[in-house]
Amino acid sequence: MAPSDTRTQILDAAEHLFAERGFRGTSVRAITDRAGANLAAVAYHFGSKAELLAAVVRRVIEPINAAQTAGLDQLLARNPEPTVTDLVEAFAGPLFDEMPAGDEGGARTSRLIVTILSDPAEEMRNWTGPAEDAIRDRYLAAFRRALPSLPEEELWFRMRGILAVTAVDRIQVYNQPNPAGVPPLAGEAARQWAITFLAAAMSAPPTQI
């Protein structure tokens, strides 16, 4: 435990609570209570609540970035012109993979991601860095080669569609028990369904205007 233990316990607690209640909906007191730490520990270890959020986001996002990069590298090493389905899988797959122990089927991580993406709090907005930009641009270029007839704007729209589906997927958008007793989405099935769904969507012919 080189990182002082309470530091990581605070990170764990904050990740859980930010995912569940959002940034503004989570008080520093709730975090330190859950972590079994003192209230002042957040200021001591992270400086402020906003900087704690940044640390939580970094810890969640970095493995996803690495997996997306590695996936594209492998694809391109094997074949300079990957299929749309391959690209979708390499890009969207890692968003389903991260399931820290104790996460209920990955739903909590998904929730955190969508909270990050859609939280209107100003602190949530400035988390993307050069790394995320570079990854997005590399995939954009690969998709452009795989879909040469697609106009740039529509390609850009579809890239965001991927993010929307993968981010929101496991949230109970219609917040009620699923109809007809459909069980909550299983992790692996959701991953496959998303890839099917998104590969078909990305492969659609350009919209006629």
Add this chain to the structure above:
Amino acid sequence: MAPSDTRTQILDAAEHLFAERGFRGTSVRAITDRAGANLAAVAYHFGSKAELLAAVVRRVIEPINAAQTAGLDQLLARNPEPTVTDLVEAFAGPLFDEMPAGDEGGARTSRLIVTILSDPAEEMRNWTGPAEDAIRDRYLAAFRRALPSLPEEELWFRMRGILAVTAVDRIQVYNQPNPAGVPPLAGEAARQWAITFLAAAMSAPPTQI
């Protein structure tokens, strides 16, 4: 102005601010300031901040509900077995149509919808009522008839994909200027792109497991 004017000015201000900063990120003071009303007016006209939110949501959601219902009615009157594309258009189209005056290309309304859908605040969760459930079930049944080979769970997953794309579409998910100087998404083009994207996604063959 049968509804006492300040009442609707508060509704307008609240709609704008909830969309931009979320429920918890918007103070009652910010709302009444923007509305040019007194702080106590919210309590007087709506009872509480949470009830004000409910009123805002109702005002935004009801025209969408009506359009979705009317669209499906028209489709079924013309043909008892509508195509997937027709169903997608009737369901997702109204989510693009609502553009109150002063809305910058509908982006603000979209932002409000995604804020409603993904806001972790407890008050945001309990807005769906029997109306939304009924609409969703009718579309679910129509899609089921149009896609008879699709398992129930995957159909359900795809329905939520529609909501994810339509809700998140106009948010700058990667919050930075679009790459290569792509202009912000035009309202009508985004609507067409979304229908193309979603119709292809919905029409994909079932996932093989």
Add this chain to the structure above:
DNA sequence: AGTTCAGTCAAACGTTCGTTTGAATCATCG
């Protein structure tokens, strides 16, 4: 033994929040 220093702690600070209060204002109608 004495010093140092990262870490923890209880307590308090000042601010902002949603809500309540009670008086003031206004239009309406007898």
Add this chain to the structure above:
DNA sequence: CGATGATTCAAACGAACGTTTGACTGAACT
């Protein structure tokens, strides 16, 4: 005109918030 009921207003309430403070702890060093 005077009374009534709806609406607006300035002011205050108590609670919760993020952050700061300064004393305390305990292991690691000379």
